[in-house]
Every structure is written in structure tokens, then in C-alpha cells.
Amino acid sequence: MTSPRKHLVxxxxxxxxxxxxxxxxxxxxxxxxxxxxxxxxxxxxxxEDSNDCPKCGIQVHETNPLEMLRLxxxxxxxxxxxxxxxxxxxxxxxxxxxxxxxxxxxxxxxGPRSKRSRLDADNDDGGDGDYxxxxxxxxxxLDCLRNNSLVEENIVRGLMKKFIRCSTRVTVGTIKKFxxxxxxxxxxxxxxxxxxxxxxxxxxxxxxxxxxxWRLRGETDYPMVLEYRPRxxxx
Numbered sequence: 001m002t003s004p005r006k007h008l009v010x011x012x013x014x015x016x017x018x019x020x021x022x023x024x025x026x027x028x029x030x031x032x033x034x035x036x037x038x039x040x041x042x043x044x045x046x047x048e049d050s051n052d053c054p055k056c057g058i059q060v061h062e063t064n065p066l067e068m069l070r071l072x073x074x075x076x077x078x079x080x081x082x083x084x085x086x087x088x089x090x091x092x093x094x095x096x097x098x099x100x101x102x103x104x105x106x107x108x109x110x111g112p113r114s115k116r117s118r119l120d121a122d123n124d125d126g127g128d129g130d131y132x133x134x135x136x137x138x139x140x141x142l143d144c145l146r147n148n149s150l151v152e153e154n155i156v157r158g159l160m161k162k163f164i165r166c167s168t169r170v171t172v173g174t175i176k177k178f179x180x181x182x183x184x185x186x187x188x189x190x191x192x193x194x195x196x197x198x199x200x201x202x203x204x205x206x207x208x209x210x211x212x213x214w215r216l217r218g219e220t221d222y223p224m225v226l227e228y229r230p231r232x233x234x235x
Contacts, residue, residue, distance in 0.1 A: 009082055016079045018042055019055045024083055026090055028072045033060045037072060048162065064225050066141060067216065135167035138206050139223035142179065145194070163223060168207035172200045179228055192229040
């Protein structure tokens with residue numbers, strides 16, 4: 001009886017490595033438009049600068065490529081079984097990352113600049129002193145609907161970092177204040193905040209928008225996308 005043929009992990013590397021970072025796929029995420037798979041962090045970061053697939057170049061989505069991503073949990077389990085200790089190493093790195101980030105935040109806690117830039121709805125909700133850290137949190141991607149005339153005048157350059165995490169109690173009004181501060185908009189400009197093309201009211205909370213407007217609710221691995229559109233306030 002012929003003994004079963006043995007395979008080395010490197011025989012499968014073509015199928016389980018990321019085209020972007022060249023490492024093993026971590027939280028493998030597939031682009032539904034072309035079915036190419038990347039590390040979740042790699043493809044999300046890539047889509048900050050481009051709407052095209054980094055491997056084949058196809059346009060994934062005209063405005064919001066994050067909608068076309070799906071986490072592949074089955075592939076993740078296969079990779080963890082194929083590569084010894086990969087799961088443990090990733091878990092340890094994640095623990096160390098959050099520990100260092102927490103230490104950094106604590107060190108900057110008293111700085112006026114860090115307090116000013118915090119998104120949690122301290123102003124709108126009465127200021128309870130803990131920035132609503134005990135509230136349920138939600139991940140949000142803030143995308144700019146570019147107005148060509150404003151771009152030409154260098155009024156709007158977009159956010160350097162458009163992914164944020166905040167309390168579900170945060171309102172659209174607070175999001176507008178945050179954007180106005182970060183974008184350094186003149187007082188003559190107003191902002192519309194939209195979800196799936198619909199303008200949101202200033203008193204709508206992130207929880208309300210997620211439950212009633214966001215099409216991908218339940219996809220907890222991906223942020224809710226809000227679009228903002230600067231305009232001149234003629235009022």
C-alpha cells in the first residue's frame with residue numbers, strides 16, 4: 001500500500017500569503033468583485049488611497065470599495081492549522097499592540113490637544129468625564145464626497161486618518177464638529193453627513209443610523225461608512 005504523500009507548508013504559500021505584505025494572510029478578506037484575498041489590514045489600508053484591487057487592478061467600487069469586502073473565516077482556520085503557532089503569535093502581537101496603545105493614550109491624557117481631538121460626544125451629552133468609554137463602541141469610516149470647486153480652492157483635502165471608533169451615542173452633530181475641526185473649515189462652510197446617499201439629521205445617533213440606514217449591519221468586521229460633503233452655508 002502506497003504511503004500518503006507528505007506536503008510542506010511552503011507548497012501552499014501561493015494560496016495563503018498576502019499579495020500586499022507577502023506574509024501569511026491574517027484575517028483573510030476577499031474582494032467580492034474579483035475574489036482576490038488579502039490581509040484585512042492590508043486591503044483596508046490600500047483602499048484609503050485607491051479603489052482598485054492591488055492584484056488585478058480592477059475598480060472594486062466607484063466610491064466605497066469597503067462594501068465589497070468579506071471576511072473568509074474558513075480560510076483563516078485552514079491557515080492557522082497549516083502554520084504552526086501562527087495563531088498564538090498573532091494573538092500575542094495584538095495584546096502587545098493594544099497594551100502599548102493604551103499606555104500611550106494614558107500618557108497623553110492630560111494634553112489639551114489630545115482632549116480637543118477626542119470624538120466621544122462630551123459636548124453634546126453633558127460631559128460625564130470618561131468620554132463614554134463604557135458605552136458600546138462603533139467603528140466608522142468617514143469618506144469625503146469631493147466637491148471639485150472646493151478641491152480646486154484647497155478648501156477640502158480630506159482626512160489624514162478616516163477610520164475612527166466612538167460611542168454609539170455620538171450624534172451626527174458631533175461628527176460635524178469633529179470634521180470641521182479636523183478639516184479646518186472656514187465658518188462660512190457647512191457639512192452634510194450622509195449614509196447610503198441619504199442626508200442624516202444632526203440629532204441622529206450612530207446607533208440609530210447603524211440600525212436603520214446602514215445596509216451591512218451585522219458585518220461587525222467592517223466599519224460603518226459615513227460620507228461627508230462640505231458646502232457653503234448661504235443661511
